[in-house]
Amino acid sequence: MKTTYRSIEGTFDILPGSASPVTRSEAWCHVEERIRAVMQRFAFAEIRTPVLEPLDLIARGVGELTDIVTKEMFSFERGSTNYVLRPEMTAPVMRAYLQHHLDQRPGEQRLFYMGPCFRAERPQKGRYRQFHQFGAEIIGSTDARADAEIIACTVEIYSALGLGSTLLRINTLGDAESRPRYIQALRAYFEPFSQELSATSQGRLKSNPLRILDTKLEHEAALVQSAPRLMDFVDPDSRAHYEAVKVLLAEVGVPFVEDPFLVRGLDYYSRTAFELESPEIGAQSALAGGGRYDLLSVSVGSRKPVPAVGFAAGMERLLLALEAADAPWPDTLPPTVFLIGLGESAEKAVFGLALRLRQAGLRATHGLRSRSMKAQMRTAHRVGAGYCVIVGDEELASGYAQVKEMTQGVQETVPFDVLPRYLLSHRT
RNA sequence: GUGACCGUAGCUCAGGCGGUUAGAGCGCCAGGUUGUGGCCCUGGAGGUCGGGGGUUCAAGUCCCCUCGGUCACCCCA
Numbered sequence: 001m002k003t004t005y006r007s008i009e010g011t012f013d014i015l016p017g018s019a020s021p022v023t024r025s026e027a028w029c030h031v032e033e034r035i036r037a038v039m040q041r042f043a044f045a046e047i048r049t050p051v052l053e054p055l056d057l058i059a060r061g062v063g064e065l066t067d068i069v070t071k072e073m074f075s076f077e078r079g080s081t082n083y084v085l086r087p088e089m090t091a092p093v094m095r096a097y098l099q100h101h102l103d104q105r106p107g108e109q110r111l112f113y114m115g116p117c118f119r120a121e122r123p124q125k126g127r128y129r130q131f132h133q134f135g136a137e138i139i140g141s142t143d144a145r146a147d148a149e150i151i152a153c154t155v156e157i158y159s160a161l162g163l164g165s166t167l168l169r170i171n172t173l174g175d176a177e178s179r180p181r182y183i184q185a186l187r188a189y190f191e192p193f194s195q196e197l198s199a200t201s202q203g204r205l206k207s208n209p210l211r212i213l214d215t216k217l218e219h220e221a222a223l224v225q226s227a228p229r230l231m232d233f234v235d236p237d238s239r240a241h242y243e244a245v246k247v248l249l250a251e252v253g254v255p256f257v258e259d260p261f262l263v264r265g266l267d268y269y270s271r272t273a274f275e276l277e278s279p280e281i282g283a284q285s286a287l288a289g290g291g292r293y294d295l296l297s298v299s300v301g302s303r304k305p306v307p308a309v310g311f312a313a314g315m316e317r318l319l320l321a322l323e324a325a326d327a328p329w330p331d332t333l334p335p336t337v338f339l340i341g342l343g344e345s346a347e348k349a350v351f352g353l354a355l356r357l358r359q360a361g362l363r364a365t366h367g368l369r370s371r372s373m374k375a376q377m378r379t380a381h382r383v384g385a386g387y388c389v390i391v392g393d394e395e396l397a398s399g400y401a402q403v404k405e406m407t408q409g410v411q412e413t414v415p416f417d418v419l420p421r422y423l424l425s426h427r428t
Numbered sequence: 429g430u431g432a433c434c435g436u437a438g439c440u441c442a443g444g445c446g447g448u449u450a451g452a453g454c455g456c457c458a459g460g461u462u463g464u465g466g467c468c469c470u471g472g473a474g475g476u477c478g479g480g481g482g483u484u485c486a487a488g489u490c491c492c493c494u495c496g497g498u499c500a501c502c503c504c505a
Contacts, residue, residue: 006496009496009497066503067502067503067504068503068504071429071503072503072504088504088505117505119503119504119505121429121502121503121504122429122430122500122501122502123497123498124498124499124500124501125498125499125500126504126505127503127504127505131505132505133505134505135505200501200502211503264504265503265504266504275504282499282500283499283500283501284503284504284505286504286505287505288505289504289505312505313505314504314505315505316505317505318505340463340464342463371457371458372458372459372463373463373464373465374459374461374463374464374465375457375458375465376464376465377463377464377465377466378464378465378466379465380465381465381466382465382466385465388464388465390463390464392463393463394463402463402464404464404465406465406466409464409465409466411464
């Protein structure tokens with residue numbers, strides 16, 4: 001049947017019992033639980049921020065010229081305020097940190113988050129207009145251990161879920177000065193070849209030369225080979241910081257590869273940048289990404305700079321990776337008890353009985369359609385109930401219910417008032 | 429934003445070069461058992477063939493447009 005309304009393009013419903021983990025609520029619960037567990041072991045505390053944020057916060061935080069801000073935001077005006085549905089969560093978390101003066105709390109702030117984000121891109125596998133991110137931030141530390149811990153935590157979440165075959169790539173982007181200097185050098189290098197570059201690369205030459213570096217065109221890749229190297233422009237302190245991060249990762253046995261061309265798409269990153277990939281989830285292969293963003297706080301209005309590192313990861317991509325890895329999914333637990341009432345007064349009794357069983361801690365349900373015993377029995381079987389409790393006029397008169405165990409099919413007679421105790425002791 | 433492919437019952441799909449009331453399996457509902465599920469049998473409900481326009485005596489089948497889905501580019505989680 002054709003339905004009048006459907007979920008908006010690039011958004012989807014998450015249903016119980018769905019075949020794919022991406023749209024299966026049981027899979028989401030399971031994964032969210034595991035993520036929280038790892039976050040808590042890293043002593044991260046949960047922060048929840050609004051889905052709606054001021055447009056300026058995102059524009060300034062993420063960067064006016066980034067793709068996200070120039071063409072991917074769901075934004076609208078109401079009264080004199082411009083709103084956005086957040087396209088990511090780091091800038092909002094920093095906003096909350098500043099707004100609530102979390103720097104006054106003892107030590108660094110270790111925060112994690114989970115929630116929906118929005119980007120108006122063309123949907124494809126692993127990329128949706130409403131998608132879900134989780135991530136963690138350590139705010140208030142310049143120490144390389146903070147970087148390494150964030151990276152270790154990212155990796156830990158995937159391995160805790162049984163995803164071994166991920167690839168960690170890391171790089172350093174240098175400080176606030178080195179990046180602009182490098183960008184300038186890149187422009188100077190590519191400018192003479194401008195005519196040979198593709199239209200997109202020519203555009204990037206103006207907007208974001210760093211992006212030319214990960215071109216897929218062969219003749220451009222050749223040019224990139226002898227382009228100036230980022231590392232040559234990185235300041236000594238950043239280099240030392242990068243070395244320290246690498247040593248820490250090596251010490252705890254987190255495998256990584258260095259990728260001198262890894263640049264992140266958001267403006268606020270400096271120094272450490274990293275990305276975790278899965279080769280098995282399609283073209284959108286980045287499971288998670290992150291890095292240091294010492295510059296963000298100032299660009300969203302802080303008078304003094306607040307150093308921070310963090311990562312953000314995509315829930316849907318994690319679920320996709322688990323699907324590719326053939327991970328098993330917990331099912332929704334079937335009801336322990338299915339109550340069948342025959343006739344009006346029995347139905348009424350069953351309603352109350354169900355409530356008492358639930359209060360005793362049992363999962364109990366009953367049909368609400370006054371159908372035949374046979375039909376109700378079939379439903380009980382199909383929903384996977386462990387027991388049927390049958391109540392008709394005879395049972396009402398005698399005070400004993402029929403209790404049928406569904407796998408063996410044996411049936412016993414149990415007084416109403418001992419039903420909770422009986423079912424609690426017999427359930428598996 | 430660009431491109432490719434796809435769009436027939438709730439689901440998975442059949443419907444040779446256009447030709448009479450559009451099918452199957454599964455699922456759903458009911459019955460075969462005056463109060464007993466699973467297996468089996470019988471019956472039923474459910475489709476304006478994504479939508480609109482065109483060609484034709486005739487369109488689920490051909491053409492155009494449109495909407496949606498999928499995947500890729502781009503970008504990124």
